[in-house]
Amino acid sequence: MRPDDPQAPPAPSAPTARPDAHEVAAAWARELPGVPTRSVPVVTAAKLLAAALRRRRESVLYELGTDAATLDLLSTLRRAGPPYRLTTRELADRCLVTAGAISQRVARAERDGLVERRAGAGRTVEVALAPAGHARVETLARSVLEADDELVAGLEDETLVQLEDVLDRWRRHVEGRAPAPRGSASPAS
Amino acid sequence: MRPDDPQAPPAPSAPTARPDAHEVAAAWARELPGVPTRSVPVVTAAKLLAAALRRRRESVLYELGTDAATLDLLSTLRRAGPPYRLTTRELADRCLVTAGAISQRVARAERDGLVERRAGAGRTVEVALAPAGHARVETLARSVLEADDELVAGLEDETLVQLEDVLDRWRRHVEGRAPAPRGSASPAS
């Protein structure tokens, strides 16, 4: 993270002509008759939604001078509550990435003065929020959660619960058909 | 892509203890009283679903000896129909990645004998499916679409349409609040 780096690249730019999922399905049906294309529109919709959420999150974070990986690290420490300290392994488990990735994230955050590393029991390493990191994550978390809140502002509580339920059940169904490795989605904010 | 590489890494492994989204929301509410957490469960659910879909896709492709980027390239050419040839720019637009990424994807695929590059009109470069690539994408597309079909096998057509509709509308809402840059989701198969 380089908060005030003047060399920082410009924020995300304009949208692209998006190929329509139904056209894709139609193209497959035309080119490979007999192949099942019923899944194409929904699967595509799910992917595009997640991509849109991710881009929006990144855009918000870019404005705040940071990135998703750093927020994930800091917010995991913050949510853990006092004394805001976790080992590399605990972080890896909670952030759903490998320990190697945490090691690198911590190195970057430490370089920026946001966290501190100290030896813990045995061979463990404890990562603690530094004062600067604590102040930082407070701002970031509030901004991101408030931004996210806008995304569901127009939705009834009941609608929200139903949507969450559908998405969760579908996910479990998908996971049931193929085990999930570590890494990928950061569930938190 | 290295179809039969004996040095290939093992396929995706076991699941990880997943932090519950409601617990995350509760933790924020506890640590930062007043911050809105209503969005956390749904946003998390959407991300995790997309991650699950992605992992499953990757797992299927791993079995078939390839990867998502290559499939995206080959299937975009295949879906275009005869003569199965597109310029770098057309590919970039349809695959939703930068032209630089396409250049690299094509270099890899060309190295594997799946596509061929030839000069087109002006400064354009045309990428065409090589015979091996054509045969390959046929298998890949069928396998992937059939695997995806299982994911929606238990769902009524009407349910599917409704779900797609909700996801699409939510995505448009999200995109309306923050422009989408290029790159990210591959919509196709």
Next chain:
DNA sequence: CCGTCCATGTTTAGATCTAAACGTGCGACC
């Protein structure tokens, strides 16, 4: 006590993407 094994962290190699720096056909405009 000592050796084996396991869990933990870090480091490195490799993959892949974006953004930006380049090099270059071509058409527009004067």
Next chain:
DNA sequence: GGTCGCACGTTTAGATCTAAACATGGACGG
């Protein structure tokens, strides 16, 4: 005609992740 500038494609630098190679502290069994 000549020049300018755009659009295209490639290349490079930098970011970030996973998997694997390492290194090491502790526990447990003999």
